[in-house]
Amino acid sequence: xxxxxxxxxxxxxxxxxxxxxxxxxxxxxxxxxxxxxxxxxxxxxxxxxxxxxxxxxxxxxxxxxxxxxxxxxxxxxxxxxxxxxxxxxxxxxxxxxxxxxxxxxxxxxxxxxxxxxxxxxxxxxxxxxxxxxxxxxxxxxxxxxxxxxxxxxxxxxxxxxxxxxxxxxxxxxxxxxxxx
Amino acid sequence: xxxxxxxxxxxxxxxxxxxxxxxxxxxxxxxxxxxxxxxxxxxxxxxxxxxxxxxxxxxxxxxxxxxxxxxxxxxxxxxxxxxxxxxxxxxxxxxxxxxxxxxxxxxxxxxxxxxxxxxxxxxxxxxxxxxxxxxxxxxxxxxxxxxxxxxxxxxxxxxxxxxxxxxxxxxxxxxxxxxxxxxxxxxxxxxxxxxxxxxxxxxxxxxxxxxxxxxxxxxxxxxxxxx
Numbered sequence: 001x002x003x004x005x006x007x008x009x010x011x012x013x014x015x016x017x018x019x020x021x022x023x024x025x026x027x028x029x030x031x032x033x034x035x036x037x038x039x040x041x042x043x044x045x046x047x048x049x050x051x052x053x054x055x056x057x058x059x060x061x062x063x064x065x066x067x068x069x070x071x072x073x074x075x076x077x078x079x080x081x082x083x084x085x086x087x088x089x090x091x092x093x094x095x096x097x098x099x100x101x102x103x104x105x106x107x108x109x110x111x112x113x114x115x116x117x118x119x120x121x122x123x124x125x126x127x128x129x130x131x132x133x134x135x136x137x138x139x140x141x142x143x144x145x146x147x148x149x150x151x152x153x154x155x156x157x158x159x160x161x162x163x164x165x166x167x168x169x170x171x172x173x174x175x176x177x178x179x180x
Numbered sequence: 181x182x183x184x185x186x187x188x189x190x191x192x193x194x195x196x197x198x199x200x201x202x203x204x205x206x207x208x209x210x211x212x213x214x215x216x217x218x219x220x221x222x223x224x225x226x227x228x229x230x231x232x233x234x235x236x237x238x239x240x241x242x243x244x245x246x247x248x249x250x251x252x253x254x255x256x257x258x259x260x261x262x263x264x265x266x267x268x269x270x271x272x273x274x275x276x277x278x279x280x281x282x283x284x285x286x287x288x289x290x291x292x293x294x295x296x297x298x299x300x301x302x303x304x305x306x307x308x309x310x311x312x313x314x315x316x317x318x319x320x321x322x323x324x325x326x327x328x329x330x331x332x333x334x335x336x337x338x339x340x341x342x343x344x345x346x347x348x349x350x351x352x353x354x355x356x357x358x359x360x361x362x363x364x365x366x367x368x369x370x371x372x373x374x375x376x377x378x379x380x381x382x383x384x385x386x387x388x389x390x391x392x393x394x395x396x397x398x399x400x401x402x403x404x405x406x407x
Contacts, residue, residue: 134219137283141222141276145229148275152268152379159386166393170400177405 091119091126184381191378198371205364213361219283222276224365227354228372229273230298234334235376236266237305241331244324253391256320259327261383263308265376266330270302285347293344297337304330 076083206224213220239262247255277295282288289295304326311323341350357365400406 134217134283137219137279138221141226141279144275144279145225145272148268148272152264156379156383156386159390163386163389163393167389170393170397173397173400173406177400 087122090115091122184385188378188381191374191381195371195374195378198367198374202364202368202371205360205367210360210364211358216284219280222280222283224368225372226273226276226280227365228368229269229276231369232269232372232376233266233273233298233301233305234338235373236262236269237301237327237330237334239380240266240305240308240327244327248321248324248328253395254388256324257384257387257391258380259324260309260312260387261380263305263312263323263327264383265379266305267302267309268379269372269376270298270305274299274302281347290347292346292348293340294337294346294348297333297340301330301333301337304333 076086202224206221210221212218216223240259243255243259243262246252247259277298278288281290281295308323308326308330311319311326315322338351340346341348354362354365397406
């Protein structure tokens with residue numbers, strides 16, 4: 001089931017990418033093959049490059065007549081880390097990042113709806129995990145509170161210093177006036 | 181002038197103890213919320229700061245009214261100190277609320293009724309402080325009028341969640357809290373009230389001394405004692 005989803009995602013992404021590239025390139029479907037050369041999965045244990053999954057306009061169409069789905073399946077089977085990364089990035093862009101989702105799916109709303117349906121469980125789980133372990137915002141809020149309070153106390157301290165100076169000046173002026 | 185140091189020390193010790201106790205209760209003594217999960221931990225001090233904003237605005241407004249009626253500087257001293265504290269707690273409330281909004285709604289800010297009226301109140305109080313600082317002689321009365329206007333805005337902020345449809349949780353959330361959560365929230369409010377009183381006492385002493393020094397210098401200049 002998971003594999004089916006992954007294949008569907010990759011297929012959809014590559015389909016869109018191919019469509020975009022074909023629309024931009026005068027050669028259309030005759031463009032040179034790209035998958036094996038520049039979309040090769042990284043070696044095991046190596047952190048994949050974030051730019052590995054490129055924007056649709058950077059992709060190129062596979063050779064005419066090639067079985068795109070088989071290519072995708074082979075590619076995804078060959079490296080688990082790359083597969084996970086592809087799925088995560090697509091999930092993020094489709095369902096979390098609205099701008100990313102619009103960019104990816106602006107030419108195919110039907111595909112977007114399909115992907116959303118397929119990824120519903122994953123995205124709910126992802127949201128739940130993120131909320132359950134969201135320490136970043138809590139730390140930010142408490143830090144902001146202390147920083148703002150500290151700034152106010154510093155402001156009060158500076159006022160106190162100025163006030164002491166003013167009182168000392170006043171005392172000096174009164175002494176001078178009394179002498180004269 | 182009365183020596184307020186013992187009072188300040190007692191308030192400081194109680195406030196420090198209260199902050200430590202509430203921090204412990206927030207992170208170890210209350211369960212994780214079933215809907216907002218861990219980010220709900222922001223709630224306790226965020227709400228306490230909102231209450232202190234209201235307290236600050238009310239104290240500022242009431243003492244401004246007294247000043248307008250009796251024209252005695254001692255009322256104005258309290259109004260100015262409370263106005264500054266309202267700005268302080270309002271800023272904390274807005275910043276922590278914004279961070280919580282990002283965690284819960286995915287957005288730093290939303291122009292809904294509660295957030296907008298709260299921002300408006302903060303801007304009125306900021307206006308009050310700025311008029312006091314840069315308005316020159318006679319600005320006290322103008323600022324006092326502004327403070328009374330700010331006080332009238334407090335019910336609008338509080339009831340905005342009932343009057344309009346908003347993203348912000350309603351005021352009915354508090355009675356529905358689980359026992360330890362409710363206790364922690366009210367303890368937080370009490371602790372921040374102590375912090376408010378502590379800062380108010382210290383700040384009033386400063387504004388009063390500042391005014392008295394200014395008046396003494398003016399008296400000296402008027403009588404020809406100083407050049």
